[in-house]
Amino acid sequence: MSARGDRYITAKSPVEGLRRRKLSFLPVFAQAVANVAPAGAMSVIPALIFPGLVFGTSGPNLLMTFGAAMAVIILVSFCLRPMAQRMAAVSGLYSYTAKGLGPRTAISAGWSAIFGYALVAMASLLAVGTYSVELFINLGLHLVDPRGPTALVILGAAAGACLLMVRGIRLSAWSTLLMESISIAILTVVLIVYFTFNASSVNLDGVFAWQGDFDSLWIGIVVAVSAFVGFESPTTLGGEARKPFVSIPRAITWTPILAGVLYLIAATAQDVALDEASPSIITSSTPLSNLISSTSPMVAAVLDFGIAASWFACAIASVNALSRILFCMGREGVALRAVGRTHPSFRTPSTAIMMVMPAIAAVPIAVILFGVSPGLALTNLFTLGAYGYLGSYILASASLPFFLRRIGENTTVSWILGSTTPLILTFVLWAAATVSVQAGNLQSLIYGAVFLASILYATFLRYRRPGRLASIGIYDETRQSDLFHDRRIP
Amino acid sequence: MSARGDRYITAKSPVEGLRRRKLSFLPVFAQAVANVAPAGAMSVIPALIFPGLVFGTSGPNLLMTFGAAMAVIILVSFCLRPMAQRMAAVSGLYSYTAKGLGPRTAISAGWSAIFGYALVAMASLLAVGTYSVELFINLGLHLVDPRGPTALVILGAAAGACLLMVRGIRLSAWSTLLMESISIAILTVVLIVYFTFNASSVNLDGVFAWQGDFDSLWIGIVVAVSAFVGFESPTTLGGEARKPFVSIPRAITWTPILAGVLYLIAATAQDVALDEASPSIITSSTPLSNLISSTSPMVAAVLDFGIAASWFACAIASVNALSRILFCMGREGVALRAVGRTHPSFRTPSTAIMMVMPAIAAVPIAVILFGVSPGLALTNLFTLGAYGYLGSYILASASLPFFLRRIGENTTVSWILGSTTPLILTFVLWAAATVSVQAGNLQSLIYGAVFLASILYATFLRYRRPGRLASIGIYDETRQSDLFHDRRIP
């Protein structure tokens, strides 16, 4: 039947050059978990972004906020899952949107996703630097000015991440798995130990109390959602996963659930722990570490190491995902053709990785050298990144019913999911933007500008390069070797 | 591969001559339901055998009794199911026992089953006669002596049944399905109508009350179990069912459940209805009919027709099962070789049917002509039949683990099921026999004599005809046509 499938099975894959179908389930799962960085997020985000909330005076309670965020993200994963079961995407939500809502919308989804991954990668490197220096301090090193060492650590981390990523997806995925496991283990042990020693002073009343209003709940949910973003990143490994239609749907289904459970536990724990902490600790950029260091600097150092490892893994995972979207855009001709190149022996999108990594490292280094507060910078970078993710989630979720209809597998459920999920996400994004604008924050405007630019670019392509626009939506297609081997037996 | 499977696939089936794999699920299910005869049983057995119990003064309550009996029977069906899934038996429990506990034990199981089927068939014909005459009376016919017409009806029914059975399993199975459906429908409608019109006088208190002692409970269970026997009869249709490994396990799993539910409803209804009836109605041989006829003779006539139809179907189903066991025994040489013949065009074990039917018809005719009370005769025939069934259930249930071990599919669950179920059944049988002997009843002695005879016969075969003993256990083996057709394509 070899010649028969001409129209159906292309001879040469559009994403040729990646190491195909070699990645087993665990590294695929690690990509999702690392990009979410639950260890990092549960130690930084709640404490960082809820400084006013954790006091429990005017904020909604953490459990409810995280629970609602988890529900929203699970809805998104329900929307992505059917597409992940049907298409071995290399550029994730970008290619889903291309298949569902068309190439022009896909440009916006792709740019949003790249924006999100880039900012989270920057924030991750910044967190790596901050926690590493905190680690040195807890180990007893006396630093006159932490800015120099922080910048150096960021530079080193960026170089190391770059090396791992270029050397191969398996190496980078397994190292993220290792680091993420270490960090989750450390955090768990430290929290257990801390609570065991401080059990007497634990007061759980505040955790389950409802003291906020609904306005603060919406904002809380937006922030909490940002602790889950990245769970969708295995959708960029469709070309490299061994069984993409098993491992990717499974990874994006279970990551939000796993992360959600960890967050609910950590939120409860920190709510209790920080309830009695002094304001200086709560407003620091490494609150959990500071809190613990008042008990034991050595334990705090271990904790710092774990959190730094988690963020390092997150940086790798983010850039891995980002580089694959860029790689596809390069292949399609809607980005620089050069980023569509793969490394001949490591079979990774090395050009894309090498091109984005300097920019990603430059931002946190600049932040540090210009003396911006790391805490403030982290907040801004994470929140800005979350806009990008949410934007791509909205477009990809809305793609589901159109995607299924296009391939002739229309279902009613897909229309329900594909309409409610984007509506909820849009409401969340809108609520966040409104509050942000009222607070005089430029975040929503920056993301708005990026989104607008993507629309302009898509329009430009529409009229000037329609051929390139038409080529959007490449993925890891079925190859001859995936088919029943129609050669003579035996 | 045709020649390859010589040792594994026999060229000629040992049960050649039956119409193979033509019977769809419904007639298979009908065989089970008809043999249980729920419509007949729920109108006769509880009222018939519980005359002392329905008064509610010293008896255990009906719901609990039937519930316990249902549980026991479901245990038996769990034991039979794995064997039915693996072996397309034509002689039911006889061949299961042969495969599990060996041919000598199988002789006892086979004789017990034949004994059970024969006695239930006799009782069924008697019930057909009794209810038909009751029908004539309700229709206004004045009969001087009901014995003559009853005997004639029995003779006619036996002849009709014989004709249907010889003409083909499909014809007889579909007619039993039809009759059983009619009778269940009639009974349901009549009971609903009766209770709707008499709703004011219904008193449900007695139904749920526990007034008995455990001794009477055991006896009650034995009697109630006899209302379920026959559910296993599709295991004799392995050669004729279209998909024996689907339809037979399904039929023997669902029949006890369906019958159990009907019984629980009917027991409740009758308990209530007969609670207020006069002793003359309760002690009559057609109590439900008499009860209703006091309201409307026309409705009672319809009810009589339904019950008679149910028993007629039961007679057919019993003899169908019986004749197939005899047929296999004939083929194996442990019964008259002649009964192993099949009808050349109807493809039924016609010789076996023609040989047993006269004997089966003779007994109820004799009972009637000798003026024995039909009620007393029914009780004795049904109870005696139940001994046969229970005996075969005990041996077949105990076969399960040995059967599975012999075919290399040993499981722990089978040992648990295969030891507890026979123990419970033995206890039930023992309790019944004890009470029966104490009451001076010969039933248990008669069955004991049959069982002993089967052991003696098996011992005779063991020493005098070991070859015939070795040939025991034939079933509908896989044939060449069941295998992947290894002929040239297309």
Next chain:
Amino acid sequence: MNYRPSYAGTGPAATSLRILEVVARLGTGTTAKEITEALQIPQATAYRALNALVADEYLARTSNLRGFALGHAITGLITAAAPPAVSTAARNVMERFRSGNRFAVHLIMYRSASLRIADEDPDYPLHAAFEMLRYPHASAAGKLMLAELGDASGSVPMRPLAKLTEHTITDRGQLEAVLAEVRATKQASDVNELEEGSASLAFPITMPDGSLGGALCLFGPSARFPTICEQQEAARELALRMAPLLF
């Protein structure tokens, strides 16, 4: 040739397919124990899957009830999926014929009421291969098959007849008339029916029992149809020579 157990699946369907594969490999008489060992699956899983396969007759138990064999229900899948085998000798005969012929010469085989391209002309690959497989009423080779099947309406689901070109026969009555002619002349033709501008002639290759096993197809531009028809005798002779080499 490689024994390594084939790609492992996760779902219940995959377990069943892998069990079938083991039975196909080891042949009639494969036991449950051999299956659990080969697949490294729990006994309970294996028994459940085995009983389901036996119930649906994809497997059958051997007379001792211990062993398994492939059941008749799998025949359809294997028959449809097994690639047609064309020996070197047969290929050589085809090649020699092609070298003396201007037109495309394809060898078709029939499998459970559908077509398989057994030997494609390397110089002129089939354009409309997909349509040929899917719409037998539109091609010469397809018509040969429909004529052999007899009651085409009952045996092939082609309601309504798809219109591939202006000339495709979409009327059932007309198709029946054409099929009757095919039966009479023992050859079938298509001019612009499968693909605009292309014509073909098909000649049956019969199996030893006389039934239709394959077809020899000549393809060319529809304008050259008369010239294609001149090859008739040579093609018939080739079909006769191919039969023993194929079936």
Next chain:
Amino acid sequence: MNYRPSYAGTGPAATSLRILEVVARLGTGTTAKEITEALQIPQATAYRALNALVADEYLARTSNLRGFALGHAITGLITAAAPPAVSTAARNVMERFRSGNRFAVHLIMYRSASLRIADEDPDYPLHAAFEMLRYPHASAAGKLMLAELGDASGSVPMRPLAKLTEHTITDRGQLEAVLAEVRATKQASDVNELEEGSASLAFPITMPDGSLGGALCLFGPSARFPTICEQQEAARELALRMAPLLF
């Protein structure tokens, strides 16, 4: 040839197998709609089964994601189950050879590391066919296969080597030595190893690419083994002549 949908099953495995059959029939590009129509099953059931089959790579989606094709995971089953095809021409050559030979002459083919009896001598059916298929180390044809497979221990699960007769080779070292000799002499023998009193010689039939495709086996009483060996040249010549007719 008959289109009627094959025997319908009830379980999820049956649904999957029937879907595979439809795809095999209709070929690459079969859509979900065509499958639900052919099988008369609910869409949701079909989609679930299709996605499970795609996940386990028994099916693959075509480039437009609408269509399906048989995936590589099914190869093992089809390869193992498909019956070996022996054409009339090949059978005739076998028959002519048999008519001038006192001993049994069987044609064996190899499929995914197992043997298939492709053409059995009608006058002397194989007694030990089951053992031949199951225990390749004990027969001449099996040894040819093991020699071709190279590292026999890794590719065939035969731990421990079954002892069929007193003479069966059960020592791995000894077997390896025998296999090395088989590779060198390009023939294999078995004397009393498969069945007491019987001996055989096997000669490889190679495929166009040079790999082992089948074997020609001479069977006779072990007492006559020297006489069987005299047929060597004739059998080798036959194997050469059979190759293009088979592969």
